[in-house]
Amino acid sequence: MAGSEKFRSVSLHSITPGEPLPFRVAIFYKGKHLVFRKPGQQMEVAIYNKFVYRQIHRIFIPEEDFAKYLDYQKVKEEAERSLLQNPKYSPEQQALERLTSSVKALSDALFASEDLASLEENVRKSLEISKATVKAVLAKPYFGIYTMLSQKADTVANHSMRVSVLATLLGYQLGFVNPLALEQLAAAGILHDIGKTKLTLSDPFDESIPASEKEAMDAEIMKQHPVVSCDMLSKMPFVPQEVTRIIREHHESRDGTGYPNRLRGSSMYGLSKVFTIANTFDSLVSSPQDGDALELHARALLKMDKELRNQFDQALLTKALAFLTLKRP
Ligand SMILES: [Fe+2]
Ligand SMILES: [Fe+2]
Known part of the structure; x- marks a missing residue:
């Protein structure tokens, strides 16, 4: 009988999201255990991340x-032991591998070649500079923050690594060739969304609020993340002010419709x-949708060009799109 069934509390982090689980999983909700995954089902990455954001760190397994x-x-x-015994998989190595695979x-997807050596000189050089800059920034102490981010929110960590590479790549192409400026872009890429790990989203099991309303509430909560990221960084004296500024402004928009301060383009920092x-x-490329990497990239470029144009500095966007569509028909 479900009512008399016994449960044991275990750490959320003891299960791997996105893979079928061989047992039932429950949460403790309104005074009772609620089984929400059956054997063969998985804890989806999105739900797992939501639990992490909401600081739900315990789940329950039926005694049976x-x-x-x-x-x-x-x-x-x-499996983890054999990975750890292999020095290739130290956290540092994993971060560097993630960097290499992002590049x-x-x-x-953008320049129709995985092989850097075969790329046009300009593209190859920018990618190499971008990779070297991110690698330099990943050295301690940023490395520790990145490791924390990968453990708490892996999807955010992946996005952050890609943004770090892309921001330095574009920075270099758009004329910000000073190594210090490129390092600021790379560091902002790694750190900009760490505030997301501190937010408490709506309860996925609360049925008293309609799903659409919860989505709207969560979207509002999510808007706090640039400020929360900056609060976290203010306790890390090694983070330069310029980096914090980029992070505070990373969702601002040229037309004044961004957040948190509805800045206009003229008040934004150049690197932002x-x-x-x-x-x-x-964010466009990695939102859930059908299609292969080439299609997703093409769709994102088109959307930025046609629909989102007013959000960006016009001259920079025109140059960025010209560079990113270099190899496209
Ligand atoms: Fe963000
Ligand atoms: Fe982001």
Whole structure:
């Protein structure tokens, strides 16, 4: 009987999101255990992230399924141990691999080649400079923050790495060739969304509020993240003020419709204007939709050109689009 069934509390982080689970999973809600995943179903990454944002760190396994949970942990631990024993998979190495794969994916989808050596000189050089800049920035202490981000919100960490690469790539192409400026863009890329890990979104199990209303509420809560990111960075004295400024302005818009301060383009920092182009582009590319990488990139470029044009500095956007569509028909 469901009512008399016993449950054991385990850490949310002991299960891997996005993979089928061999046991039932429950949450404790309004005084009772509520089974919300059956064997063979998965904890979707989006739901997992939502739990993390809401600081829900405990889930519950029915006593009857607990042996299966323990077996699952053994298999997982074994796999993790063999990964950790391999020095190739140290956190530093993982971050560098993520950097390399971001550069490759970008180069493949935008410039029709994964192989940097075969690219046009201008593109190859910019990608190499971008990669070297992000690599330099990833050195301590930024590396520790990135590791924390990967552990708390992996999707945000992936996006942040891609934005870091793309922002420096565009920065260099748009004339911000000073290495210090490029490093500021790279650091802002890594750090800009860390505030998202501190936000508390609506309760996914609260049925008293319609889903559409919850979505609207969550969108409003999400708008706090640039300010929350900056609050977190204010406690890290090694982060330059310029980087914090880019982060505070990364959702501002040239036409004054952005947040949190509805700044106009004229009051925005130059590097923020480059950064918003990179951040919007990656957010468009990585939003859930059908199509392969080439199609997603083409669609994002078109949308920025036609629908979102007023959000960006016109001269910078024109140059950025010309560069990003270099190899397109
Ligand atoms: Fe953001
Ligand atoms: Fe972002």
